[in-house]
Amino acid sequence: MKLKITVLFIAFISTFSTAQSKVGTVDSDYIVNFMPETKIVIKMTQDYGAKLDSSFNLKLEDFKIKVEDYKKKEKEMGVLEKKTIQQELGALEQDINKYQKNGNTLMSLKRDELMRPLYKRLGDAIAEVSKENSYTQILTTTGNQFAYLDDKFDITDLVIKKLGIKIPEVKQ
Secondary structure: OHHHHHHHHHHHHHHHHHOOOOEEEEOHHHHHHHOHHHHHHHHHHHHHHHHHHHHHHHHHHHHHHHHHHHHHHHHHOOHHHHHHHHHHHHHHHHHHHHHHHHHHHHHHHHHHHHHHHHHHHHHHHHHHHHHHOOOOEEEEOOOOOOOOOOHHHEOHHHHHHHHOOOOOOOOO
């Protein structure tokens, strides 16, 4: 009985030791930069930003006009009137700062929303290439620090081919 358990244990351990894992890398940002849809996303993001900027500029112009008006009439105003207008101007300035901060957040959210389908498509292509080439793990090189990467395990070119992306030739 002990012999059977020992044989089974050795067989079980040997299956783990023979299992190989194949790790590859991919530069996802490099690929996304060459996807044709990226230009469309950039244009849509810029258009959205222009709409936000036009609203912001209207608020800013209104604020500037009120500040100029205050400066012109300041000498004629009483203390209470000055204090009231200064509080209004301070509130307007805070509103403008808040609007600008919200605009930056909205821009980031819009860009992420528009880029999500591209990264989904890229993720699907990476998964297909990984399965076709028997990779067990794929690491992205973007934003990670690697001490050494063997180029033969980089699947970036395979994913680019899978997506049908044309990379322009680099002129020397």
